[in-house]
Amino acid sequence: MIRILLQRLLELIPTALVIVAASFALVRLAPGSPFSSEKEIPPEVRQKLEAKYGFDKPLPEQFIRYLGNLLRGDLGLSTKYPQRTVNEIIANGFPVTLSLAAIALLWSLLVGITAGIIGAIRQNTIWDHVAMTAALVGISVPSFVLGPLLVLTVSLRLHLLPPAGWGDWQHVVLPGLTLGTIYAASIARLTRGGMLEV
Known part of the structure; x- marks a missing residue:
């Protein structure tokens, strides 16, 4: 090995x-x-x-x-910002990337595994069909379409989260959900398929 x-x-x-x-x-x-x-x-x-x-x-x-x-x-000096190095620019953006990735990962695992288990345990029931249809839609809808739809419904209609901005934990939730939904759909299908094979 x-x-x-x-x-x-x-x-x-x-x-x-x-x-x-x-x-x-x-x-x-x-x-x-x-x-x-x-x-x-x-x-x-x-x-x-x-x-x-x-x-x-x-x-x-x-x-x-x-x-x-x-x-x-x-990585040298930035040609756009001559007073800063590329390493500084990457280090400045890394915490934001890490928080988005963490939320996306948690969301995708939580929703994906849960939907996959429900789909496998309740095979060929309404729960299975709903979970797998949602997974199919989640895989099919690109993030640049899902993001504005979430902003429109969750922020502008329901007023649950802010539609834009940065600095508070509430500003990270919608982008994290948008990124994690595609992976949640894939994980749901994989989890269901894996459980049905056992």
Whole structure:
């Protein structure tokens, strides 16, 4: 088992290198530059910016520098926010992502496992049909449709949760439910199928 795990980890290295090289090539060989905008930048300012970010070096040297920084976990300075690093921007958004993921996970497990168990225990009854129809609808409706529908019903009609904003736990609930519903539907179908096979 350990040998297979080590073999898989060793196979991961060339795959990761190909992905990193391909993403580097796509970004660097695309027309324009990060400093292209509506405003025309004077050539001397552009040269200073390219020197600051290392874009004035040859591509192989840029790639080696990029790979070294990536291995150290240094994602560099943001071109949009020059006073901040990419690591700071990611760290700033990580708690929000984590809270949304936690709510989505809890919702999907709670609803999915419950609906799957009910569907399996009450097979071919109205409960089973309702649970599996809801699961089918949950899988079929994309999150960009479900989100506004939840805002419309839960926030604007029922006034249970705020429709927008951030900072309070109530603002996390609707986005978390939207993200978790699709997974809850899949988990419900898997749980029901697994229980019926036993």
